[in-house]
Amino acid sequence: MTGKDNQMTGAEIVLRALKDNGVEHIFGYPGGAVLPIYDEIFQQDDIQHILVRHEQGAGHAAEGYARSTGKVGVLLVTSGPGATNAVTPLQDALMDSVPLVCISGQVPTALIGSDAFQECDTVGITRPCTKHNWLVKDVNQLAGIIHEAFRIAQSGRPGPVLVDVPKDIQFATGTYTPPEAHKPASSYQPKLQGDQRAIHAAVELMANARRPIIYSGGGVVNSGPEATKLLRELVGLTDFPITSTLMGLGCYPASGKNWLGMLGMHGSYEANMAMHDCDVMVCVGARFDDRITGRLNAFSPNSKKIHIDIDPSSINKNVRVDVPITGDVGSVLEDMVRAWRALPKKPEAAQTGEWKESITKWRARNSFAYTPSRDVIMPQYALQRLYELTKHRDTYITTEVGQHQMWAAQYIGFEQPNRWMTSGGLGTMGYGLPAAIGVQVAHRDALVIDVAGDASIQMCIQEMSCAIQHELPVKVFILNNQYMGMVRQWQQLLHGNRLSNSYTEAMPDFVKLAEAYGAVGLRCEKPDELDDKINEMISVNKPVIFDCRVANLANCFPMIPSGKAHNEMLLPDEATDEAVANAIDAKGRQLV
Numbered sequence: 225m226t227g228k229d230n231q232m233t234g235a236e237i238v239l240r241a242l243k244d245n246g247v248e249h250i251f252g253y254p255g256g257a258v259l260p261i262y263d264e265i266f267q268q269d270d271i272q273h274i275l276v277r278h279e280q281g282a283g284h285a286a287e288g289y290a291r292s293t294g295k296v297g298v299l300l301v302t303s304g305p306g307a308t309n310a311v312t313p314l315q316d317a318l319m320d321s322v323p324l325v326c327i328s329g330q331v332p333t334a335l336i337g338s339d340a341f342q343e344c345d346t347v348g349i350t351r352p353c354t355k356h357n358w359l360v361k362d363v364n365q366l367a368g369i370i371h372e373a374f375r376i377a378q379s380g381r382p383g384p385v386l387v388d389v390p391k392d393i394q395f396a397t398g399t400y401t402p403p404e405a406h407k408p409a410s411s412y413q414p415k416l417q418g419d420q421r422a423i424h425a426a427v428e429l430m431a432n433a434r435r436p437i438i439y440s441g442g443g444v445v446n447s448g449p450e451a452t453k454l455l456r457e458l459v460g461l462t463d464f465p466i467t468s469t470l471m472g473l474g475c476y477p478a479s480g481k482n483w484l485g486m487l488g489m490h491g492s493y494e495a496n497m498a499m500h501d502c503d504v505m506v507c508v509g510a511r512f513d514d515r516i517t518g519r520l521n522a523f524s525p526n527s528k529k530i531h532i533d534i535d536p537s538s539i540n541k542n543v544r545v546d547v548p549i550t551g552d553v554g555s556v557l558e559d560m561v562r563a564w565r566a567l568p569k570k571p572e573a574a575q576t577g578e579w580k581e582s583i584t585k586w587r588a589r590n591s592f593a594y595t596p597s598r599d600v601i602m603p604q605y606a607l608q609r610l611y612e613l614t615k616h617r618d619t620y621i622t623t624e625v626g627q628h629q630m631w632a633a634q635y636i637g638f639e640q641p642n643r644w645m646t647s648g649g650l651g652t653m654g655y656g657l658p659a660a661i662g663v664q665v666a667h668r669d670a671l672v673i674d675v676a677g678d679a680s681i682q683m684c685i686q687e688m689s690c691a692i693q694h695e696l697p698v699k700v701f702i703l704n705n706q707y708m709g710m711v712r713q714w715q716q717l718l719h720g721n722r723l724s725n726s727y728t729e730a731m732p733d734f735v736k737l738a739e740a741y742g743a744v745g746l747r748c749e750k751p752d753e754l755d756d757k758i759n760e761m762i763s764v765n766k767p768v769i770f771d772c773r774v775a776n777l778a779n780c781f782p783m784i785p786s787g788k789a790h791n792e793m794l795l796p797d798e799a800t801d802e803a804v805a806n807a808i809d810a811k812g813r814q815l816v
Contacts, residue, residue: 230399230400230401231397231398231399231400232397232398232400233260233264233363233394233395233396233397233398234260234360234363234366234389234393234394234395234396234397234398235260235261235263235264235394235395236264236400237363237366237367237370237398237400238261238264238327238366238370238389238394239261239264239265239268239271240367240400241366241367241370241371241400241403242271242298242370243270243271244371244402244403245296245370245371245374245403246295247271247296247298248270248271248272249271249272249273249274249289249298249665249666250265250271250272250273250274250298250299250300251273251274251276251281251282251283251285251286251289251297251298251299251300251662251665252273252274252275252276252282252299252300252301253275253276253277253278253279253282253300253301253302253306254302255301255302255303255304255306255329255342256302256303256329256341256342256391257302257303257304257306257328257329257330257331257342257390257391258300258301258302258303258306258327258328258329258389258391258394259391260391260394260395261300261327261329261389261394272665273300274661274665274690274694275690275693275694276658276661276687276690277686277687277689277690278309278684278686278687279299279301279305279306279307279309279310280309280310280312280313280654280658280684281657281658281661281684281686281687281690282299282300282301282310282313282658283299283310283312283313283314283316283317283324283326283658284313284316284652284654284655284658284659284662284684285297285299285658285659285661285662285665285687285690286298286299286313286324286662287313287316287317287320287322287324287645287655287659287662288622288645288658288659288660288661288662288663288666289662289663289665289666290317290322290323290324290662291320291322291445291642291645291659291663292620292642292643292645292662292663292666292667293642293666294448294642295323295666296323296324296325296374296377296378297317297322297323297324297325297662298324298325298326298327299313299324299325299326299327300326300327300328301326301327301328301329302328302329302342303328303329303330303331303342303343303344303346304341304342304343304344305342306328306329306342307328307344307346307349307350307386307388308344308349310326310328310350311349311350311353312650312652313384313652314326314350314353314354314384314386315353315650316647316649316650316652316655317383317384318353318354318355318383318384319648319649319650320442320471320647320648320649320650321381321382321383321442321443321446322382322383322384323377323378323382323383323384324377324383324384324385325370325373325374325377325384325385325386325387326350326354326384326385326386326387327370327386327387327389328346328386328387328388328389329388329389329390329391329394330343330346330359330388330389330390330391331343331390331391332390332391332392333361333390333392333393334392336390346359346386346388347359347386347388350386353384354383354384354385354386355376355377355383355384355385356373356376356385356412357385357386357387357388358373358386358387358388359388359390360387360388360389360390360393361390361393362393362398363393363396363397363398364398364399366389366393366398367399367400367401367402367406368401368406369387370387371401371403371406372406372408372409373385373386373387375408375412376412379412379414380412380414380534380535381414381443381446381533381534381535381538382446414534414552415534415536415550415551416534416551416552416555417551417552417555418532418549418550418551418552418555418556418559419549419550419551420559422547422548422549423549423556423559423560423563424563425547426506426530426547426549426560427560427563427564427567429504429528429530429546429547430462430464430504430506430530430564431564431567431570431571432504432571433464433502433503433504433571433575433576434503434575434576434578434579435498435501435502435503435504435527435576435579435582436462436464436465436502436503436504436505436506436576436579437464437465437466437467437484437498437499437502437504437505437506438455438458438459438462438464438465438466438467438506438508439466439467439468439469439487439499439505439506439507439508439510439516440455440466440467440468440469440472440475440476440508440509440510441468441469441471441472441507441508441509441510441511442469442471442472442509442510442648443472443508443509443510443532443533443534443553444472444475444508444509444553444641445471445472445474445475445509445641445642446509446553447509447534447552447553447554448554449641450554450558451475451509451552451553451554451557452475452640452641454554454557454558454561455475455476455508455553455557456475456476456477456480457557457561458557458560458561458564459476459480459482461561461564461565462564463482463573463576464482464506464576465482465483465484465498465579465580465583466480466482466483466484467483467484467485467486467487467491467492467495467498467499468486468487469486469487469488469510469513469516469648470486470488470515470633470646470648471510471646471648472509472510473486473633473638473644474638474639474640474641474642474643474644475641477637477638477639477640478637478638478639479637479639484498484583485592485634486633486634487499487516487790488515488516488784489515489516489518489783489784490630490633490634490780490781490782490783490784491782491784492591492592492634492782493586493589493591493782493793493795494583494586494587494589494591496782496784496790496791496793497582497586497790497791498582498583498586499523499524499790500523500524500525500789500790500791501526501582501791502524502526502527503526503527503528504527504528504530505524505527505528505529505530506530506532507529507530507531507532507533507545508532508553508557509532509533509534509553510533511533511535511538511541511542512531512538512541512542512543513542513649514542517542517543518784518787518788518789518790518792519787519788519789520542520543522788522789522790523543523789523790524790528546528547529543529544529545529546529547530545530546530547530549531543531545531547531548531549532549532551532553532556532557533549533550533553534550534551534552534553535550536550589795591781591782591795591796592604592634592635592782593796593797594778594796596751597751597775598751598752599750599751600751600774600775601748601749601750601751601754601772601773601774601775602751602774602775602778603627603628603631603703603705603774603775603778604631604634604635604778605751605754606701606703606754606772606774607628607631607632607634607635607636607675607703608635609754609755609758610636610673610675610701610758611635611636611637613755613758613759613762614671614673614758614762615637617671617762618667618669618670618671619643619670619671619672619673620643620644620645620660620663620667620670620671620672620673621636621638621643621644621645621673621674621675622645622646622655622656622657622659622660622663622672622673622674622675623645623646623647623655623656623674623675623676624653624654624655624656624657624674624675624676624677624680624681624683625646625647625651625652625653625655625656625677625680625710626653626677626679626680626708626709626710626711627677627703627705627709627710627713627778627779627780628675628676628677628680628703628709629646629675629677630710630780631703631780632646632675633646636675645659645660645663653679653680653683654680654681654683654684655684656674656675656676656680656681656700657674657676657681657684657685657687657688657691657698657700658684658687658690659674660672660673660674660698660699660700661687661690661691661694661696661698663698664691664696664697664698665694665696671699671762672696672697672698672699673698673699673700673701674698674699674700674701675701675703676700676701676702676703677702677703677704677705677708677709678702678703678704678705678706678707678728678731678734679707679708679709679728681700681702682732685737688700688738688741688743688767688769689741691743691767692741692742692743692767696767697764697765697766697767697768698767698768699761699762699767699768699770700767700768700769700770701761701770701772702734702769702770702771702772703772703774704731704734704771704772704773704774705774705775705776705777705778706727706728706731706776707723707726707727707728707776707777708726708727708728709778709780710780711726712726712727712777713779713780716777716779717779734747734769734771735747735769735771737769738767738768738769741767743766743767743768743769744761744764744766744767744768744769745768745769745771746760746761746768746769746770746771747770747771747772747773748770748771748772748773749773754772757770758770781794781795781796782794782795782796
């Protein structure tokens with residue numbers, strides 16, 4: 225690119241840079257400070273713009289797009305409230321390691337700091353919730369900044385970045401630099417290869433383990449398909465049991481013989497008991513967050529801990545480990561598989577025989593059991609039927625946040641990664657519908673279902689209009705219990721059943737609401753009608769809101785009470801109000 229070909233306006237540079245970085249879709253909402261960019265969008269066909277109804281929706285849609293494809297999600301917002309509305313998805317993406325590039329408009333350079341109309345300190349506001357951000361002051365630097373934004377977003381531990389572009393920079397003419405001519409900043413060079421001595425030390429610990437466990441997380445998903453393949457190979461070679469965080473579901477198949485289910489606050493009994501009693505723990509791409517560990521000083525007290533993570537700041541942050549390995553999960557797992565194969569003597573099966581017997585006994589406890597009903601739909605049953613009727617299809621699941629999210633993680637089995645999109649670290653109500661839209665944009669022929677609650681879905685319900693406009697047949701499967709379910713559960717169990725503002729009065733008629741948007745509305749109230757209604761939902765080639773009326777006061781168990789260890793979890797048949805109260809000390813009662 226030489227001469228006049230590389231001279232263009234800032235707005236043209238933005239579109240060219242996005243195209244050259246492989247962008248095919250942008251999620252956004254126009255406003256005064258980004259009109260030059262929107263004018264360029266109008267004049268090209270290479271990149272499709274998806275018009276959302278709120279900037280938060282743009283961010284979550286970009287997250288769903290990114291997490292289901294492994295690509296970078298892109299959102300475009302205007303200055304002021306456009307940028308501030310994007311803060312929630314940016315923080316959500318930061319906590320869940322989702323690669324996003326947010327392009328925000330800004331008032332003209334000369335007006336910055338004057339409290340101009342729709343001005344805010346976007347780089348200041350978003351500095352804590354992005355990996356990096358930039359305020360562009362020179363149009364000739366714009367292309368390089370965008371190329372660098374994509375590199376930083378998707379390399380190392382993925383995450384969101386933001387490029388703030390003043391309106392005069394969008395109008396100004398400058399030189400476009402293609403990606404191949406861009407020199408990456410030397411200050412950010414993530415370490416990909418793990419230390420070989422540490423890897424061999426880890427394999428030696430694993431080979432001598434009698435009660436081993438592999439604890440996998442979202443970092444395996446982020447590393448890509450090869451990392452998933454290598455993780456499964458390592459499990460096959462070692463025959464170790466494996467569990468996962470909420471974000472890592474699908475890295476190991478739910479039908480696999482070594483699968484213990486999800487661990488943590490609402491994880492399976494066998495996963496949590498195995499984490500507590502293990503003697504060697506291999507943590508792969510997870511960060512030891514509080515919903516996994518329970519009380520830190522009682523977390524896996526007798527184990528040697530191996531931690532593989534590309535983010536050096538995650539290692540020894542929450543839990544002290546014995547063998548830290550900084551590097552890309554895929555690269556480290558490849559070396560570990562090679563080292564395990566090279567062992568002069570493989571461990572005997574009898575070495576872990578007693579451990580496997582213990583796990584078998586824990587499995588028999590059937591910790592996800594519930595009491596079925598012929599008269600009312602139990603939420604667990606609804607998700608079991610949804611899974612059975614969709615598991616042989618090309619299905620992607622998103623969720624909102626609350627009880628329904630945990631039940632979905634418990635009862636829907638994932639055989640592959642990138643099929644499960646949920647807000648883990650931030651716990652963002654309203655995430656599921658726009659995330660489903662992003663997934664559907666990326667996978668037009670797939671079945672995309674947002675498992676929702678009647679409270680959460682109303683946070684971003686306006687994005688049904690986006691789904692209608694862009695002919696995205698997402699399905700919203702609402703477990704409607706008339707409550708903010710998880711809040712109500714904690715109030716019942718920990719706050720003397722004082723249900724302060726957790727009952728959602730003045731509920732909309734979701735069927736009529738769907739029809740008002742131009743979507744299809746379905747309602748089901750009886751267990752024996754459920755299969756037919758779910759099949760009807762699947763067969764409709766339009767957006768659907770499915771109002772599934774479930775038991776109002778069902779609680780999500782098992783559950784590790786706040787401040788307790790993994791071996792102190794409450795199972796469904798033990799979880800009386802009195803039992804919960806006795807299990808939680810005064811300090812723990814204040815934690816949610």
